[in-house]
Amino acid sequence: MQITVEQDKCCGAGQCVLLAPEVFDQRDEDGIVELLQDNPPAGLHDAVRQAAQVCPAHAITVAES
Template identity: 60%
Template sequence: MQIAVDEEKCIGAGQCVMAAPHVFDQRDEDGVVVVLDSSPDEGGQTAARAAAAGCPVAAITVTGD
């Protein structure tokens, strides 16, 4: 699994953190998404995909298994 974030697109909505708190966090200074675990377990992979799908500006891309 590959997780990529586009920091320029991120608006700090926090949907990713709510969907996958073990995979994503936000920077304190501006709320931009941060990847905590780029190789999550199966449950984390499912949550990361849900987070990517729920991102209102499509700032998260998840590819591969």
């Protein structure tokens, strides 16, 4: 799994952080997503997929490998 985020699309909703805090965080100053792990371990894959699905700005892309 390879994850990319488009910070310019992010609206700061924070759903990704709630679902996968080991993978996503938000900048303190504006709430924009920050990617902590671009290739997380298998145990986090379901949470990452769910985070990408619920992102209201579609700022998260998940590529399965």
